[in-house]
Amino acid sequence: MNRDDIIINIEHVSKSFGDKKVLDDINLYVKKGEFITFLGPSGCGKTTLLRLIAGFLDADSGTITMEGKDIDGIPPYMRPLNTVFQRYALFPHLDVYDNIAFGLKLNNVPEDEIEARVMKVLKLVSMNDYEDRDVNSLSGGQQQRIAIARAIVNRPKVLLLDEPLAALDLKMRKDMQIELKEMHKKLGITFIYVTHDQEEALTLSDTIVVLNEGRIQQIGTPTDIYNEPQNEFVADFIGESNILNGTMIADKKVSFIGHEFECVDEGFGENVPVDVVVRPEDIYIMNQLKGAQFSGEVKSCIFKGVHYEMTVETDNGFELMIQDYNAFEVGSTVGMFVKPVDIQVMKKACTANVFKGVMTSLNTVEILGCEYECPETPGISKDDEVNVEVDFDKVDLLDNKDDAPQFGNVSFILYKGDRYHLTIVTPEGYHVLADTHDVWDKNDIVGIKILPQDMKITKA
């Protein structure tokens, strides 16, 4: 990678608002002329990252360089980039022409050049003849075009776009996506785009940066991100997927849903627990069992426009989502198979909860900010620092938060075909992972109970 091709380089950037860490050690670079998208759910830190680049916020630590120069401390009005804001932020007291000319006038560009440039960008955003209009009289889509024109007329090296299409209706959004892509081609400048809409990101971007809870989950091309998600979060967030617990038996051999499959992944080791992702359109479904790798019963079948979406319960009791152009009758027995290339194997981030704690007596331990009963363990005494290991399915979740020593907020739910895999965050910010068959909703408050016999205590 040639260093000259990098226009923005972000190294070890962190940012907190109060106690909340919004960005945690962000590292990425932006290539000159590319269309890069920061993608993630609301609150993942994508907008904060954009505002750091624009200069509206300062990072707590780390450096952001632009064309090799550190831009820390350079105020936004001195940075060679322009922003298109989510809610347009046009100046209501100025007409279309003066809105677009605002930046040029500040830079003392000669009057005739201003006029020529304004007219040119108006044409570029298909808004010719609108120069005398009051901006308040324009529709949302038109205002957004003017906002884009106002930014690009200054010929920035980088254009920042903060969810620019979020306020538009679906049809308008689709049209604008195409226009943005064309504009990017025509202008040849770098676009940094922020969105929570995965489809938009896949459509527009050269590179996607997936963010969650202030951390980068994956950086890659749209096809990389879609076909080879690196973790559960990316697999779940981008497109639809079946995410399942599996075991890597050996190289190119993985077992999940109670069957063994050939795959193309290697280097995980033998008998290693993994997560397996299979996209719903990659499971082949047929009315016969001949040639099938496994069988199942169709539980539901819904028409989705282009395809049918079916839920199938497999012979071993796992639920799979399958998309196919043909409908299969509910209740019928079907055969299925998956091609080796369509099985994406991911390393598990962890296979059990490990909590750091301190023994408060021989049979109590302080973990998750609370005191839990624990088994007496030979060789471990009061005040010892310990690691407490608890399997995912040994964490009991209770309706009433007062029935357990600690409680938490369900922050992420993943369906794994036969169970739900929940991430629970305690008020102090500890993460607890739990497998359950019960149905919980996001943001439910649950009590976290752990029985003493389910804890494995080792000295830290």
Next chain:
Amino acid sequence: MMKKIFARAYLAFVLFLLYAPIMFIAVFSFTKAKSLGNWTGFTTDLYKSLFSGASAESQNILSALGTTLLIALVASVIATFLGTLAAIGIYYMRGKKKAALQFLNNIPMLNPDIITGVSLFLLFVFLHISQGLVTVILAHVTFCTPYVVLNVMPKLTQMNPNIYEAALDLGATPRQALSKVLVPQLLPGMFSGFVLSFVMSLDDFAVTFFTRGSGGLETLSTFIYADARKGGLTPELKPLMTIIFLVILIVLIIMNIRSSNKNKHL
């Protein structure tokens, strides 16, 4: 039907109570009788004598009026400036600090004038500031500024929060962003804050009384107070009050028409 008549009569009665005193003065400004309430035939002599400044009294009135207008103008210009900047500052604050400052801003408005006046008087004495026109203006600025803050604040909350940043982004320095983007947005609020300050200043007696010092500075309110204590009001005050009432009425009507026109546009 009865109910309707009663409702109308009640409304008319309330309006009569509200406006009778000023109507009374307006009517009697067109007669020459020295004592109030005596009708000695229609004449505009009082108006003529007020504006010609023929008598010593009308000269005193005109000079007090001039002082009053000067104080009101200077004080409300300063208050508008300070109040607008304060409102912007408070708007961009967060959490507890913001709530605390908004609360502190409200107290001077609820504080009785007499307490504001006496405390300012004591402050000026304590600081050895000789009292006169300047102290009166300073005093008026202190009680007008919170009203400007109160009028500008809603304009800030209505504004798109990204507008200021958009200006910076397009190359405006913070000062340029303030003058070219923020102020035009806030202008209606600043204007109503200014008008309110102006009227509050015109209206003030208690604060002026305690901060004007002993140099013989007279505003309309202190002049009328002194005049009334001397025994009987100067007759020329009646046409002056009528005119002031009319001016304020016209300004209010214009402001109302303007705001209703604006609403039609939206």
